[in-house]
Amino acid sequence: MHSGEIIMVILLIIGLVARSNLISVCACILLFLQFSKLDFLFPYLETHGLELGLLFLLLSILVPIATERVTGRDLLYNVTSLPGILAIVGGVMATHLNSEGLKLMQIDPGIIFGLIVGSVIGILFFNGQPVGPLMAAGVASLFLEVLSWFS
Numbered sequence: 622m623h624s625g626e627i628i629m630v631i632l633l634i635i636g637l638v639a640r641s642n643l644i645s646v647c648a649c650i651l652l653f654l655q656f657s658k659l660d661f662l663f664p665y666l667e668t669h670g671l672e673l674g675l676l677f678l679l680l681s682i683l684v685p686i687a688t689e690r691v692t693g694r695d696l697l698y699n700v701t702s703l704p705g706i707l708a709i710v711g712g713v714m715a716t717h718l719n720s721e722g723l724k725l726m727q728i729d730p731g732i733i734f735g736l737i738v739g740s741v742i743g744i745l746f747f748n749g750q751p752v753g754p755l756m757a758a759g760v761a762s763l764f765l766e767v768l769s770w771f772s
Contacts, residue, residue, distance in 0.1 A: 626655055632737060639741040641751055671723075674753065715756065722758025725765070736761065 622630075629648045636644030654660050685691040699705040726733060736757040743749030 626652065628734070629655070632734075635737065635741050639744045641741065641744055643751065643753075644737060644741075671755070715759070718759030718763060719755045720759075721762040721766075722755050722760070725758050725762040726754070732758065732761065 629652045633645055633648035633652070636642070636646075636648060654662055686696070700709065733754055736754040740749070740751045740754070740757055744751060
């Protein structure tokens with residue numbers, strides 16, 4: 622077994638222990654692709670996987686609008702009220718952090734393991750909800766930026 626396969630098995634076990642179906646399923650899919658000699662798909666997944674993930678995330682978020690469970694009036698209120706304005710500011714901050722996290726993961730892909738371990742700790746001990754490593758990388762990037770100010 623190669624080191625990549627061993628790490629995928631470790632991630633599978635971590636995902637099972639942490640009850641994180643996403644980590645477990647992703648590890649299984651990658652192991653399947655490796656063992657079935659379909660690993661030629663890895664470059665495609667690496668370059669387009671994030672876009673595919675965001676596509677499905679946005680689809681799930683927009684379904685209530687498409688099904689009219691959220692109306693135009695609701696949307697207008699939610700961008701003009703204080704909570705709505707704070708949500709806009711939060712969205713701006715989150716997308717900026719996500720952008721910085723993406724840069725960090727491109728510069729240092731090995732950091733993903735630490736992000737996953739941190740997510741598992743958050744799930745197990747702080748009742749956290751993992752929504753992907755991108756935001757975790759953004760927060761880590763922020764921490765690294767602040768740390769660089771002091772060194």
